[in-house]
Amino acid sequence: MAIVQDKLSPDSAFALTNKAKRSDRFSGGIGMLRRLLVSDYFVLYLTLLFFLVASIFYPTLSNPASITNQIQNFWPLLAVAIGQTFVLIIGGIDLSVIAVMGITSVAGALVMAENLDPAFFDKSPVWGSLMTEAGGVLAGNPLAVPAAVLTMLLIGTFIGWLNGVAITRFNLAPFMVTLVTSTFFAALALWLTQSRNISGIPEAYVTLGKGDIVSIYLGAKLTPDIARRDILPFITYPFMIAAGLAVVAQFLLSRTVFGRRMFSIGTNRKAAEVSGVPTQSVIIRVYMFCGFCAAMASVLYSGRLEIGQPSFPNNLLLDIIGAAVIGGTSLFGGKGSIRGTFFGVAFFVLLLNILNAMRLSPFIIDAVKGAFILVAALLDIIRTRVANQEQRV
Amino acid sequence: MKTSMKYLGLFVIAVLSVVVSFGVVSAQTDVTICFGFQDLETEFWVAGHRAITETLRGQGIEVLEYNANEDPNRQLEQIRECIAQGVDGIIIIPQDGDSANTIVAEAQENDVPIAVFNRPPNDRSAGVIVVADNVSATEQAVEFIAQKALRQFEITGEAVTPLILVGALQDTNAIGRRDGFFNVITRYNERYPGLFNEPIEVATEWDAATALANLEAAITANPNVDFIFTSSDFLFPTIRSVLEPRGMWVPMGQPGHVLLAGLDGDATACQLIDQGYVDATGVQNLFLEAELTMNRLLQAIEAGETAPNEVLLDPGFALTAGNIFFQRSDMWGCVLYDDGFLDQ
Numbered sequence: 001m002a003i004v005q006d007k008l009s010p011d012s013a014f015a016l017t018n019k020a021k022r023s024d025r026f027s028g029g030i031g032m033l034r035r036l037l038v039s040d041y042f043v044l045y046l047t048l049l050f051f052l053v054a055s056i057f058y059p060t061l062s063n064p065a066s067i068t069n070q071i072q073n074f075w076p077l078l079a080v081a082i083g084q085t086f087v088l089i090i091g092g093i094d095l096s097v098i099a100v101m102g103i104t105s106v107a108g109a110l111v112m113a114e115n116l117d118p119a120f121f122d123k124s125p126v127w128g129s130l131m132t133e134a135g136g137v138l139a140g141n142p143l144a145v146p147a148a149v150l151t152m153l154l155i156g157t158f159i160g161w162l163n164g165v166a167i168t169r170f171n172l173a174p175f176m177v178t179l180v181t182s183t184f185f186a187a188l189a190l191w192l193t194q195s196r197n198i199s200g201i202p203e204a205y206v207t208l209g210k211g212d213i214v215s216i217y218l219g220a221k222l223t224p225d226i227a228r229r230d231i232l233p234f235i236t237y238p239f240m241i242a243a244g245l246a247v248v249a250q251f252l253l254s255r256t257v258f259g260r261r262m263f264s265i266g267t268n269r270k271a272a273e274v275s276g277v278p279t280q281s282v283i284i285r286v287y288m289f290c291g292f293c294a295a296m297a298s299v300l301y302s303g304r305l306e307i308g309q310p311s312f313p314n315n316l317l318l319d320i321i322g323a324a325v326i327g328g329t330s331l332f333g334g335k336g337s338i339r340g341t342f343f344g345v346a347f348f349v350l351l352l353n354i355l356n357a358m359r360l361s362p363f364i365i366d367a368v369k370g371a372f373i374l375v376a377a378l379l380d381i382i383r384t385r386v387a388n389q390e391q392r393v
Numbered sequence: 394m395k396t397s398m399k400y401l402g403l404f405v406i407a408v409l410s411v412v413v414s415f416g417v418v419s420a421q422t423d424v425t426i427c428f429g430f431q432d433l434e435t436e437f438w439v440a441g442h443r444a445i446t447e448t449l450r451g452q453g454i455e456v457l458e459y460n461a462n463e464d465p466n467r468q469l470e471q472i473r474e475c476i477a478q479g480v481d482g483i484i485i486i487p488q489d490g491d492s493a494n495t496i497v498a499e500a501q502e503n504d505v506p507i508a509v510f511n512r513p514p515n516d517r518s519a520g521v522i523v524v525a526d527n528v529s530a531t532e533q534a535v536e537f538i539a540q541k542a543l544r545q546f547e548i549t550g551e552a553v554t555p556l557i558l559v560g561a562l563q564d565t566n567a568i569g570r571r572d573g574f575f576n577v578i579t580r581y582n583e584r585y586p587g588l589f590n591e592p593i594e595v596a597t598e599w600d601a602a603t604a605l606a607n608l609e610a611a612i613t614a615n616p617n618v619d620f621i622f623t624s625s626d627f628l629f630p631t632i633r634s635v636l637e638p639r640g641m642w643v644p645m646g647q648p649g650h651v652l653l654a655g656l657d658g659d660a661t662a663c664q665l666i667d668q669g670y671v672d673a674t675g676v677q678n679l680f681l682e683a684e685l686t687m688n689r690l691l692q693a694i695e696a697g698e699t700a701p702n703e704v705l706l707d708p709g710f711a712l713t714a715g716n717i718f719f720q721r722s723d724m725w726g727c728v729l730y731d732d733g734f735l736d737q
Contacts, residue, residue: 030537065477197491
């Protein structure tokens with residue numbers, strides 16, 4: 001080694017020494033752990049490990065029906081978490097997504113619902129105009145469902161625009177702005193419906209929330225008396241919608257100037273502005289996209305429940321932000337990916353299922369979820385440090 | 394850094410191990426029932442939960458419990474998980490009557506018999522639905538108050554101002570209780586014109602904080618309220634906190650007593666009837682309802698019925714200051730109260 005080093009230039013010698021150091025760092029168990037930790041697939045590995053360990057104690061978790069059930073629970077959460085990931089990447093936060101889901105769910109139902117009971121809704125301020133005994137404004141019309149979905153997406157995007165404009169033009173804190181819009185639109189949804197769910201949702205809309213495109217049967221042979229519970233959903237409409245959204249989001253983030261601008265704003269907004277990035281326009285569009293994703297999630301959630309639902313539980317917000325953070329999205333901005341959020345949602349859905357399987361009280365479940373998000377945030381700090389060290393070396 | 398990495402690795406493994414090994418279920422019997430409930434936010438649901446789980450486990454049945462934490466979407470996911478685990482039957486306490494329809498349909502489409510406990514779906518044609526007759530139980534309790542109000546009216550000639558704390562109207566129980574209240578008020582006003590003023594309606598959304606804020610506003614605007622009916626007994630402490638500072642929390646027999654009635658029959662109501670503050674409460678026979686639910690579901694499982702559809706009614710009864718001595722042991726709340734539930 002000494003002879004070889006004598007023949008090298010000082011720069012080459014320095015590089016070789018570093019390579020040796022790096023090789024030393026990555027050798028053995030610690031090295032493997034470091035490689036694992038900085039890997040983009042770290043959360044996926046953790047999810048798989050968690051699944052394997054949990055399956056030992058709860059074998060039912062690994063049966064095909066349970067796995068497909070967990071996958072079906074995955075898509076609506078992914079849809080809304082994608083939008084939140086975008087907002088977190090630019091260093092913001094959107095607390096209004098739950099309210100957006102509520103108001104868009106109601107708005108969609110006001111367009112397409114059939115047969116509304118006056119005993120439930122006659123005190124609604126829109127009874128007689130947007131709501132009648134026949135249903136919503138387009139009840140029975142073949143275009144009711146597409147019009148309802150379009151209305152939902154437009155309203156979600158509009159609320160996102162409101163958030164973005166308030167944050168950029170008036171220089172208000174995202175936390176405060178989205179909290180205010182959340183309160184306002186949650187109250188509006190309850191006022192419009194007088195706290196009632198709107199049923200009478202058309203079948204075509206329900207299909208969007210839980211319809212199968214391809215189903216599978218994993219039995220020994222195909223017989224006419226297969227129980228419905230043994231036919232498992234494989235490719236579903238929620239999968240197509242959420243996966244499509246994820247592909248578009250990933251493309252926007254990784255292949256467009258818009259995506260690069262998002263990261264630059266999240267890393268340092270002032271520096272981005274000085275560099276000529278149109279920060280206001282980018283921030284507004286990001287919040288609009290987040291509202292759009294929340295509306296899309298609302299389609300999936302309300303479709304599968306077959307109701308226009310004015311209020312979604314607030315602790316769902318913990319799941320949304322938690323999934324993004326577990327997936328490696330930084331709460332300080334400038335860092336995150338759709339792939340990471342995908343893995344984060346998978347981890348979160350699995351975690352919830354395991355906690356449910358353990359029959360824990362909801363208080364403990366929420367505490368454990370909170371602890372996992374904290375651990376994820378700490379892990380993120382350590383991963384960043386390790387990655388920075390590797391780069392310096 | 395190396396040390397911190399080691400600790401981190403150990404910590405992650407420890408967390409995973411603790412989380413998955415905590416609370417492993419081992420009991421195995423022939424029949425497994427999934428019991429999904431929306432939450433246990435009041436004494437009534439705590440007692441209902443206890444009545445069902447103890448009744449089932451008493452027969453050696455394995456019970457898988459799922460708490461949806463007031464989220465109907467979560468409840469749907471949990472019921473799907475139960476179906477995936479191959480349970481023999483399902484009992485749910487749904488979050489509301491609308492989501493209950495979807496959940497019942499989901500279970501029946503997958504050939505799993507399902508029973509709905511106490512909070513019925515809006516469409517009562519599917520599933521085993523065990524429900525208290527809210528209208529009847531409320532009418533019995535309010536009738537008792539109306540009789541008292543009538544006596545007062547005959548002496549003073551002054552109309553009685555009633556106030557009702559209304560539950561969340563997406564819940565059919567709340568609707569039934571409101572209907573029962575208005576049935577009696579209307580009936581008495583037709584028979585004895587001028588007995589009752591226009592009732593004041595106060596929204597609660599089944600939430601104590603909402604009830605407190607709205608009741609404060611209503612009593613401030615209408616300090617001459619003579620009769621308060623709460624759609625659920627769990628709001629009696631809220632009523633007390635509004636009436637007491639205004640000198641309106643007075644036991645019966647003393648001047649200024651506000652007539653009070655409720656529905657559910659919980660331990661607090663029992664205590665307050667004992668103390669003379671509450672005049673009557675409509676009681677749901679929780680023990681009967683738990684038994685009806687379990688027996689019908691087990692019967693369906695045994696017969697291989699995958700979609701039993703039946704409504705089983707609990708007529709309920711009114712426990713009043715007049716009959717508490719005789720009917721005390723029939724009221725689940727008094728049983729809890731006498732067991733020291735409120736001292737825990």
